[in-house]
Amino acid sequence: MPMQQSMFLSDADLPLAARLRPRTLEEFAGQKHLLGEGKVLRRLIESDRIGSMIFWGPPGVGKTTLARIIAGRTKAAFIDFSAVTSGVKEIKQVMEQAERNRVYGEKTILFVDEIHRFNKAQQDAFLPFVERGSVILIGATTENPSFEVNGALLSRCKVFVLQPLKTEELCGLLRRALADERGFGGQNVEIGDDLVEAIAAFANGDARSALSTLEMAVLNGETDGDRTIVTRETVEQCTSKKSLLYDKKGEEHYNLISALHKSMRNSDPDAAVYWLARMLEAGEDPLYVARRVTRFASEDVGLADPRALEIAVAAYQACHFIGMPECSVHLTEAVVYLSMAPKSNALYTAYESAKKDALTMLAEPVPLVIRNAPTKLMKELEYGKGYRYAHDYADKLTDMQCLPDSLEGREYYRPTEEGVEAKIAARLAEIKAWKKAERGKNKK
Numbered sequence: 001m002p003m004q005q006s007m008f009l010s011d012a013d014l015p016l017a018a019r020l021r022p023r024t025l026e027e028f029a030g031q032k033h034l035l036g037e038g039k040v041l042r043r044l045i046e047s048d049r050i051g052s053m054i055f056w057g058p059p060g061v062g063k064t065t066l067a068r069i070i071a072g073r074t075k076a077a078f079i080d081f082s083a084v085t086s087g088v089k090e091i092k093q094v095m096e097q098a099e100r101n102r103v104y105g106e107k108t109i110l111f112v113d114e115i116h117r118f119n120k121a122q123q124d125a126f127l128p129f130v131e132r133g134s135v136i137l138i139g140a141t142t143e144n145p146s147f148e149v150n151g152a153l154l155s156r157c158k159v160f161v162l163q164p165l166k167t168e169e170l171c172g173l174l175r176r177a178l179a180d181e182r183g184f185g186g187q188n189v190e191i192g193d194d195l196v197e198a199i200a201a202f203a204n205g206d207a208r209s210a211l212s213t214l215e216m217a218v219l220n221g222e223t224d225g226d227r228t229i230v231t232r233e234t235v236e237q238c239t240s241k242k243s244l245l246y247d248k249k250g251e252e253h254y255n256l257i258s259a260l261h262k263s264m265r266n267s268d269p270d271a272a273v274y275w276l277a278r279m280l281e282a283g284e285d286p287l288y289v290a291r292r293v294t295r296f297a298s299e300d301v302g303l304a305d306p307r308a309l310e311i312a313v314a315a316y317q318a319c320h321f322i323g324m325p326e327c328s329v330h331l332t333e334a335v336v337y338l339s340m341a342p343k344s345n346a347l348y349t350a351y352e353s354a355k356k357d358a359l360t361m362l363a364e365p366v367p368l369v370i371r372n373a374p375t376k377l378m379k380e381l382e383y384g385k386g387y388r389y390a391h392d393y394a395d396k397l398t399d400m401q402c403l404p405d406s407l408e409g410r411e412y413y414r415p416t417e418e419g420v421e422a423k424i425a426a427r428l429a430e431i432k433a434w435k436k437a438e439r440g441k442n443k444k
Contacts, residue, residue: 016177016183016215017207019182020176025042028069029170030062048074050074051136052135053138054141054159054160056142057163057164059208060207061164061206062162063162064080064113064140071109076106076136079094080111081111091126094110095125108134110135110136112126114142115139116145120150123149124152127156137157139157145159165203167197170200174199174210187218188226189227189228191217191230192232198235204285213235217230217235220237222234256275257279257289259278260276264296265300269335269339272338273335276289276332280331286323287320290315290334293312293334293338294309297338298347299345299347302344304342304343304344304420311337312338315334342418342420342421344419350412351412361406366404368384369387369400370384370387371383398438399435399438
């Protein structure tokens with residue numbers, strides 16, 4: 001924006017999310033696990049013992065806001081630095097400014113948004129300044145810092161994980177926006193609690209999204225004298241959602257995920273895609289759907305098609321990378337693939353059967369032959385005595401007994417004849433026949 005125009009901007013011209021940005025920890029919504037009374041990050045802030053740190057969390061949970069609050073509480077200079085728009089030249093300029101601040105005894109908090117977008121060389125440029133305390137680095141990232149931030153820098157930062165806001169926390173934030181003078185407190189806005197909750201649910205833990213949706217709904221509300229009335233139709237238009245009654249914790253939530261699961265199990269891709277769309281278009285978290293699809297891949301397909309789990313996990317990662325609405329096609333790919341895959345619940349029944357025995361026979365000893373023997377005493381007690389390393393044998397098999405005596409001969413995994421599992425079933429039958437024959441020889 002040209003400088004001439006920016007001079008005439010007032011707070012009222014800013015988006016609601018910017019006007020309502022929390023100024024204190026007391027106004028900050030969510031992250032009670034870090035900022036509640038007595039919690040670790042709150043103690044560090046209140047005692048002014050802030051060091052370099054990285055905030056890891058999804059969009060709209062307050063990473064930038066929290067950095068600004070910290071800067072205010074510690075009376076430090078605050079430099080906002082974007083990894084998207086800044087290069088090596090800008091890094092050097094910022095570091096020079098931080099050095100000047102240090103000479104005059106002033107701390108500098110350098111906030112780097114989307115720090116994962118920096119390459120290794122750019123991240124390394126911060127290292128010497130972080131090490132000698134010229135800057136307190138606060139990085140923000142939506143990606144796992146273990147993978148995206150180089151080790152030398154990461155080792156000098158404490159990582160705090162910020163969580164998506166809960167629906168009730170977003171509802172509180174929206175109600176504050178309606179009452180606060182910085183928001184709509186000076187206007188007579190009428191909006192039902194059910195619509196506030198619907199906007200909060202639609203936002204999927206993102207405070208910025210929730211406030212933006214509320215602002216759009218109020219600006220497009222019906223006027224009646226000095227009143228602004230926000231109707232269900234207005235909210236539906238602002239969110240492009242037609243099913244705001246969808247309750248993520250209620251019966252309909254479980255009915256829809258059940259419908260998706262059972263449609264895939266019944267090899268009905270059309271029905272499965274329909275129920276998928278019903279959930280996503282109603283505002284369901286795509287990562288929740290992806291987690292349920294991943295469970296289905298092993299519970300209902302399993303080794304009948306080993307690629308099912310790979311595709312489900314890939315869909316989850318794609319949802320995490322790009323979010324809605326783009327990730328809808330990735331979930332559709334997984335749902336259709338799983339619908340058409342051969343079905344087997346052999347892994348599910350194997351574990352459930354083994355779990356039953358494990359819970360009722362907790363004291364069964366591990367056979368000596370397969371016990372670990374890392375010490376001399378354990379070897380003297382015959383731990384591992386008689387163990388045979390399968391790779392040393394031509395068939396890569398031995399007839400060792402690996403189950404406790406009381407469970408000898410128990411079968412948990414019973415493969416079906418579906419898809420790839422038919423080959424696994426044949427292989428398992430060969431192994432069992434070989435072991436039976438070997439044990440017969442050893443008894444003679």
